[in-house]
Structures are given as C-alpha cells and as structure tokens.
Amino acid sequence: MQAPDLKTPLPGPKAAALIARDERFVSSSYTRSYPLVMAGGSGAVVEDVDGNRFLDCAAGIAVNATGHAHPEVVNAIVDQARRYLHMSGTDFYYEPQVRLAEQMAAIVPISGEKRSFFGNSGTEAVEASVKLAKWYTKRHNVIAFLGSFHGRTMGSLSMTSSRNLQRKGFGPLVPGVYHTPYANCYRCPVGRQRETCGAECVDYLTDQILVHLVSPDEVAAIVVEPIQGEGGYVVPPPVFIERLKELTKTHGIMFVADEVQSGMGRTGKMFAIEHFGVEPDILATAKGIASGMPLGVCTARADVMSWPPGAHASTFGGNPVSCAAALATIDLLRRELVKNAEVVGAYLLESLASLKDKHPLIGDVRGKGLMVGIECVKDRTTKERAVDERDAIVDAAFTRGLLVLGAGKNTIRLSPPLVLSKDQADTAVRILDEAFTDVEKARGYTKGGG
Ligand SMILES: Cc1ncc(COP(=O)(O)O)c(C=O)c1O
Numbered sequence: 001m002q003a004p005d006l007k008t009p010l011p012g013p014k015a016a017a018l019i020a021r022d023e024r025f026v027s028s029s030y031t032r033s034y035p036l037v038m039a040g041g042s043g044a045v046v047e048d049v050d051g052n053r054f055l056d057c058a059a060g061i062a063v064n065a066t067g068h069a070h071p072e073v074v075n076a077i078v079d080q081a082r083r084y085l086h087m088s089g090t091d092f093y094y095e096p097q098v099r100l101a102e103q104m105a106a107i108v109p110i111s112g113e114k115r116s117f118f119g120n121s122g123t124e125a126v127e128a129s130v131k132l133a134k135w136y137t138k139r140h141n142v143i144a145f146l147g148s149f150h151g152r153t154m155g156s157l158s159m160t161s162s163r164n165l166q167r168k169g170f171g172p173l174v175p176g177v178y179h180t181p182y183a184n185c186y187r188c189p190v191g192r193q194r195e196t197c198g199a200e201c202v203d204y205l206t207d208q209i210l211v212h213l214v215s216p217d218e219v220a221a222i223v224v225e226p227i228q229g230e231g232g233y234v235v236p237p238p239v240f241i242e243r244l245k246e247l248t249k250t251h252g253i254m255f256v257a258d259e260v261q262s263g264m265g266r267t268g269k270m271f272a273i274e275h276f277g278v279e280p281d282i283l284a285t286a287k288g289i290a291s292g293m294p295l296g297v298c299t300a301r302a303d304v305m306s307w308p309p310g311a312h313a314s315t316f317g318g319n320p321v322s323c324a325a326a327l328a329t330i331d332l333l334r335r336e337l338v339k340n341a342e343v344v345g346a347y348l349l350e351s352l353a354s355l356k357d358k359h360p361l362i363g364d365v366r367g368k369g370l371m372v373g374i375e376c377v378k379d380r381t382t383k384e385r386a387v388d389e390r391d392a393i394v395d396a397a398f399t400r401g402l403l404v405l406g407a408g409k410n411t412i413r414l415s416p417p418l419v420l421s422k423d424q425a426d427t428a429v430r431i432l433d434e435a436f437t438d439v440e441k442a443r444g445y446t447k448g449g450g
Helices: 013-025 071-083 095-107 122-137 154-159 201-213 238-251 272-276 320-357 387-399 422-443
Strands: 038-042 045-048 053-056 114-119 141-145 177-180 219-224 254-258 282-285 296-301 362-368 371-376 405-407 411-414
Touching: 053 422, 071 320, 095 114, 095 296, 095 320, 114 122, 122 141, 122 154, 122 219, 122 254, 122 282, 122 296, 154 177, 177 201, 201 238, 219 238, 238 254, 238 272, 320 362, 320 371, 320 422, 371 387, 387 405, 387 411, 387 422
Parallel strands: 141 177, 141 219, 219 254, 254 282
Antiparallel strands: 038 045, 045 053, 114 296, 282 296, 362 371, 371 411, 405 411
16 A cells, blocks of 8 residues: 555545544543544555545554554464454463463563563553562562653553643552653753763662652662653663663662563564663563554563462453464564664664754654654754644644654654555655644744754
8 A cells, every 4th residue: 555645635524424423422531633533554554434545653552563454463363263262361271372471481581481461451561560569579669750651540550650631630549659750861850961971860769769758678669661652752871771770689679661662673672671781570561562452461580470379360361362463463573573673763763863954843853763753842952842833743744644643742753563664764754844844834933943
C-alpha cells in the first residue's frame, strides 16, 4: 500500500458518522488528537473508513512492532485461535505460554536463570514488577521519577507523574512512592550542562530523599524507564542509569526497568537498557511484544521470582493467542526488525535533526532507533514550551496523511512500526517539514527567530 493517499477532506463522511456515535456512547476520558477512524492496515500504512491512506508513525502508541497485519503474526494468531482461545495459565498449563517464557529468558538482558509472569497490559506488567519487588525484599517503599508513565491502575498510577491530570481526582494513591528528578539533559532539573553531566540529579535522590524521607533499607524498588516515553521521549545519559544501578546494588534495592514502551526492538536493541550496559533485576514489557494483541510480561531473576502459588495471578494473562502472536513477533524482531529499527531509526533521526536549521520551532531532536522525539519551543534560548504549536503540527501532519502523536507537553513522538523503510522515513520527514513550515508561517515564527 502506498501512503499518503487522501481521497476526502478529513474526517471523511464515514469517519464523521462513526465519531458521532463514539462521542455518545464511549467514555469521554480518551484523548484523541485527530479524527482517524481505522479500517485496515498493512506494514506502516493505515487506511481509514473513507479509503484515505496514511503513513503510520504512531503504531497504535508504539504497539504494532511488526507493522499492521504482518502475515506471519496473523497466521500464528489464526492457527492458535483454531486450537483454543483460552484456558488460563493461572490454573492450567499450555505450550505457547511456556515457549514464550523460554523466549523471554533468552532475550531479556538479565544474567542467569529467569522466570516470567504474564498479564494483559503494560500497567499489569508494572504492577507485577512492583508487587514482586515488595514481596522479595520485604520492603514497602518505591522510588519513581518525575515525568514518568507507568500506567493507570492504582499501583502504577501512584508512580506515574507525567501529567497531573492523570492523577487528579483519584487520590489517595498507594503510599510509599517517592518521586525524584529524571535526567532530562535538554532541561536539566539541577541546572547542569549535558557535556559535563555526572547525573547530579541522582544526588537529589541520594542526599535528600534517601536522607530526609525514606531509609534506603526500606526501599523495595527503583522503577525507571530507560528512555522516558510519555514524558517526552527523553534519553538520559548513561551515567544516570549507571548511578541508579550502583545505588540499588549498595542497598539491596530491586532495579525495575519499565520497558513497556522502549522494549521489544523499538530502540534498535531488543531492550533500551542494553544501550546502558546495565542489568535490571526485574523488567516489565508490553506494547510491541505481541504486535497488537494484549499482553504484558514481567520477567525477573529466577531467585527473585520465587513467590508462592497464589501470591499473584491473572485469569486472562498470557492468553494463548497473545502468546502465539508474541512468539511470531519475537522471531521477526530477532531475524530482521531490531536491525531495521537501528538502521532506519538512525537515518530518521539524522534527517529530522537537519530540519532544525530550517525550523525555529524545533528545540531538540532526540531518540534511539525508532523511538524519536522532536521537542518544540517558542524560543531556543528560553526553551519556552510550544504547546499549542506542537498540537497544530501534529494536526497539520494528519491532514497531509502522516500519523504522529504528542508526548509530554510539547514533544512530537515518532514511534512507527519497526518495518518502516528509508523511503517511508523520507516521506515522514517531508510531511513534518511542510507541517512545521505551515504552523510557523501561520504563527509568525521566522528562521533565526528563536
Ligand atoms: C513506559 C510505560 N509503562 C507502562 C505503560 C502502561 O501500559 P498500558 O497502557 O498497556 O497499561 C505505558 C503506556 O504508555 C508506558 O509507556
């Protein structure tokens, strides 16, 4: 399928009719940026109900790792669905779940024996990780990071701090969660320079939080996204992750890597933590793992995941059809797609970075593999966030046939399927170039103005 190929104004008549029905009957809590009504997809191309085709650099929020309807994934799903849809791994055994646990043991960057727990979503993978850390350490406190996103069920939400709207109205949350700054070098929380960064933001954790608020020997886990996702696609310097690892080792704290968004090949390595050469004790993954089927996995050192029968379980978790999709996904990732994410991702990052010369609204271009963010600012010196402008650019890209999403207050995220080709990357860059030009023109930004 070629994209973009637009046939109607957006939304087209069929899309508008469906959106009207949605508005009446579906929860008002969802955050739709623009009126895309899916009808079908193939690879990195999506077709809407009016026959308009879009280049997809959103992938259902970084989920469709192998592209839409990859034939090998679809065959695995159909084959498994014909045999049985459900049996519950909580009470019975089935091969797809065992095989997937074996595969997770092979790919998760933790040394030695590993075990996996299966849920249905990212938030469940995180909940399982934190419950496991609490159970294993017999401690009840958790360190999380400002700007992080870990999910919306009450335990994960207690750690999530990407936007206060996500927490507003839901308190009191789970006690014992302490938030500390994340190493965002574009906006250093402790006023240092990227070039000389020693992860001084970790000093706030070691010298303030762990001195004044909570004793480290009562901390069960440090839960960290190796690359912050919803917070704005923020790539920390290696020293940040290294210092956190050191801290966990010193105090017997579990290092929990939340790889729900950054994992499964997205960053050009199977897991983002591999860029930092650090081993977690527990790793949570979901999103890309099953190419769109619901699945969340918590994988841990076998000696850590030694909780007794009944300590944690899920009726639907590790659904056999989802496990079959995950096995086909992992096979494709290992054969070709992690490499493609690395190569096309580097190409995309470089092309987007070159737009910086042309567009004053671009403050920072960053990422790893096909996890790429463009932070928009009104002024490069003050770094004032260009929030409305970012939204306008996302909309302008949509009206030209490119699907991207926002992340954080003022970042555009590109999280395409990992099958993206260099030609498609060129198309994405061309459309974003036009979208920036339009918004800058309409709002009076001039080259060199920021
Ligand atoms: C890093 C991270 N953790 C957890 C979650 C929660 O995943 P889910 O929406 O599947 O519950 C997300 C979702 O965006 C995420 O990005």
